[in-house]
Amino acid sequence: MNSMNEALLNAQATVLAAQAIGAGLAMIAGIGPGIGEGFAVGKAIETIGRQPEIKGTATSTMFIGCAVAETTGIYGLFVAIVLLWMNPFLKLLTGMPG
C-alpha cells in the first residue's frame, strides 16, 4: 500500500513537471504574432509616411489586423493557462471526473 502511494506521488510529480514544461513550450506561439504584428505596423507607418491624409483609416485598420493576427498567440496562451491552472492530466491520473 505504501509503495503504491509513493508510485502515485512520483507519477503526480512527473505530470506536474511535464505540465510546466508544456506551458512554457506553448508560449513559443508568441513568436509568430510578434513578428507578424511588427511587420503590419511597419507597413502601416510606411503607408502613413507616403499618404499622411489617410492616417486615421490606416491606424484603425492596422489595429484590427493586429488583433486578428494575435489570435494564434492567444490560442497558445489559452493552452498554457489550461495546463498551469486547470491540471487536466493530474485529474486524469487520479481518475477524478472533470
Added chain:
Amino acid sequence: MNVEVQGPKRMISLLSDDGSIIFSISESVVTGWIVILIVLVLCLVLTKDLKKIPETKRQCAAEYIVKTVNNMIESNMGRDLMGYAPYIAAVFSYIIIGTLISMIGFRSITADISVTGGLALMTFTLITYTKIRYNGVGKYLFSFVNPLNIISEVATPVSMALRLFGNVCGGMIITMILYGALGALSASVYGLLGLNADVYYFNIFQIGIPAVLSIYFDLFSGAIQSYVFIMLTMAYIKMGKE
C-alpha cells in the same frame, strides 16, 4: 512569491439538504447585472426630456453617440443593415464597461470564458440568421457540401470568444505575476536592510509601478479588444449577407 490566479467565484448558491450545490450564480453574472444597471442608468440620464432643438449638453452627448454608431454601421455594413445598430451599440457598451469595471475593483466579466463564449454565440446566431434571410435555407445548407466550410463556421465563434477572453485574462495574469514579483522584491529589500519582514509588512514597490502596466493592459487593451469585437461582428454579418 505567491501568485494565485482565480476564476470567477460562486456568489449565490442554492444548496440541497446534504450540502451539495444544485445551482450557483458566478461572480461574472453578478458583475454583469451591475454593468447592465450602469448602462441602463446612463441611457435614462442621457435621454431625459429630449427637445427637438437640443438645449442641454446631455442631449448633445446622446445625439453624438447615436450619430457615431449610425455612421460606423453605415460605412461598415451599408444602409440595408442599419437595423443592427442597437445590437452593436448594446454589445459594445456591455463589453467595454464590463472590461473597464476592473479599474474600480471588480473582476472583469470578459475575463470569464463563459461570458465571451455567450457573446460570440449571439454573434454566431446573428450571422447564421443573416445568411438564411438573404440567401435562403437551401443555399445556406448547400455551402456545407464543402466540409472545410463546417470548420470555418465553427472557428468563427471560437476565435471571437478566445480572442476577447485571452487578451483580458492574459493582462490580468501578467498584472498578478507583477504584483507577486514586486512583493517578493520588497520583502528581499527589507531582508537586506535587516528589518523583520513580518513587522514591516508593507510592499513599497507595489505602489505606482503596476498602474503603468494597468494603463496598457486594462484601459488600452480592453478598449481595443471591445472595438475589434464589434468590428468583426459587423464584418462577419456583412459577409453573411453576400
